[in-house]
Structures are given as structure tokens and as C-alpha cells.
Amino acid sequence: MAGCAEGTGSSRAAKSLYDRLGGKEAITAVVDQFVANVAADARINGRFATTDIPKLKRHLVDQVCMAAGGPCIYTGRDMKTAHAGMKITNADFDALVEDLVGALDKFNVPKREQQELLALLGPMKKDIVEVP
Ligand code: HEM
Known part of the structure; x- marks a missing residue:
């Protein structure tokens, strides 16, 4: 709608997903819990044995924030490069999505x-899963 500003107001304009999720603080809380769930998930936690977890969390927050229309810029690697050679399977992917949900x-x-x-996030699957 023309003239309907986005942001904190309660206008009837459609709010971005970023705003509806609750902004960066809420996204950070979800990502913290998501990474905790992954860390407790024996199906996939071995994958993250040598990962810099604080950096991964920062990148996930920025990625989700940006994808949802928020004011963040993702500066990590593209999904294909970040997951190259890991031989991630569909089952791995589904497990991670379960932990996110x-x-x-x-x-x-x-x-x-x-x-x-x-x-x-779904369209990223083709760049992440190497072993269907
Ligand atoms: C939609 C699904 C996924 C998204 C959005 C995602 C996102 C990301 C992001 C943003 C990074 C950081 C890249 C960087 O720092 O440059 C990353 C790294 C990583 N991802 Fe994913 N990922 C997904 C699925 C998976 C799955 C299914 C696995 C394995 C079970 C996985 C394993 C990893 C690992 C091990 C790293 C760290 C690599 C390192 O230590 O350098 N990811 N991912």
C-alpha cells in the first residue's frame, strides 16, 4: 500500500517477516536455542566438532535477519562454499530443520x-545437500 510505512508502528501495512518474528533480539534467542538443539542432537552434532560456534551464531542471525527483510548484512560464505565437501545428506538436513522448528x-x-x-531457507538445500 502506498504511504504505509514499515517498522515499529501498528499500521495496517503488511509487516516484514523480520518484524513479525520480533526483530533481531528475538531472532538471536531463536538461533541460540537452535544451536543448543543441534549441539544436543547426536544425529548431527559431530559435524560441528571444530566449528567456531559464536561466529556460526552471528552468521546465522545475520542470515535469518537479512532473509526475513531485516536491516542486517550477512557476511559469511555462500551456502555452497560453506558446506562443500561435508557430504551432507537429506537426513542431516531434515534433522537440522527439526532442531530449528x-x-x-x-x-x-x-x-x-x-x-x-x-x-x-528451503531453496538453500540444493547448495547444502551433497548426498541425497
Ligand atoms: C537451511 C539449512 C542450513 C543453513 C541456513 C545453514 C547455514 C550455515 C551458515 C550461515 C554457516 C556459516 C557460514 C560461514 O561462517 O561462512 C554454516 C556453517 C556450517 N554448517 Fe550449515 N546451514 C544449513 C544446513 C546445514 C546442515 C544440514 C549441516 C549438517 C548437519 C550443516 C553444517 C554446517 C557446519 C558444520 C558449518 C560450519 C563449517 C565450519 O566450521 O567452517 N549446515 N551453515
Whole structure:
């Protein structure tokens, strides 16, 4: 709608996914929980044995924030480069998505927003999964 500003106001303009998720603080809380879920997930936690976790969290927050239309700039590697040679499988991918949904549920993110976020991440699958 012309003239309807985005941001903190309660205008009837459609809010960005970023705003509906609750902004950067809420995204950071979800990412912290998401990474904790992954760390506790024996199916995939071995993958992150040598990873710099604080840096990974920063990159995930920026990536989600930017994808959702927020004021962040993702400065990490592209998804193909970041996951190259890991031989990530569909099962690995599904396990990680499950851990993300667990985090979203824990913070009561509504299903609509969850689905929108997963729809933004879904297209990355082809660059991440090497072993279908
Ligand atoms: C939609 C799904 C995924 C997204 C959005 C995602 C996102 C990211 C991002 C942003 C980074 C940081 C890149 C950088 O620092 O330059 C990263 C690194 C990493 N990802 Fe993913 N990832 C996904 C799926 C997976 C899956 C399924 C696995 C394995 C189970 C995985 C394993 C890793 C590992 C081990 C690293 C760290 C690499 C390192 O230590 O250098 N990722 N991912």
C-alpha cells in the first residue's frame, strides 16, 4: 500500500517477516536455542566438532535477519562454499530443520511465520545437500 510505512508502528501495512518474528533480539534467542538443539542432537552434532560456534551464531542471525527483510548484512560464505565437501545428506538436513522448528516452537513463533522462514531457507538445500 502506498504511504504505509514499515517498522515499529501498528499500521495496517503488511509487516516484514523480520518484524513479525520480533526483530533481531528475538531472532538471536531463536538461533541460540537452535544451536543448543543441534549441539544436543547426536544425529548431527559431530559435524560441528571444530566449528567456531559464536561466529556460526552471528552468521546465522545475520542470515535469518537479512532473509526475513531485516536491516542486517550477512557476511559469511555462500551456502555452497560453506558446506562443500561435508557430504551432507537429506537426513542431516531434515534433522537440522527439526532442531530449528523445535527452537521456533519453544519461543511460540506462530506456524505461519515458521513456514515463511522455512520457505526462505528451503531453496538453500540444493547448495547444502551433497548426498541425497
Ligand atoms: C537451511 C539449512 C542450513 C543453513 C541456513 C545453514 C547455514 C550455515 C551458515 C550461515 C554457516 C556459516 C557460514 C560461514 O561462517 O561462512 C554454516 C556453517 C556450517 N554448517 Fe550449515 N546451514 C544449513 C544446513 C546445514 C546442515 C544440514 C549441516 C549438517 C548437519 C550443516 C553444517 C554446517 C557446519 C558444520 C558449518 C560450519 C563449517 C565450519 O566450521 O567452517 N549446515 N551453515
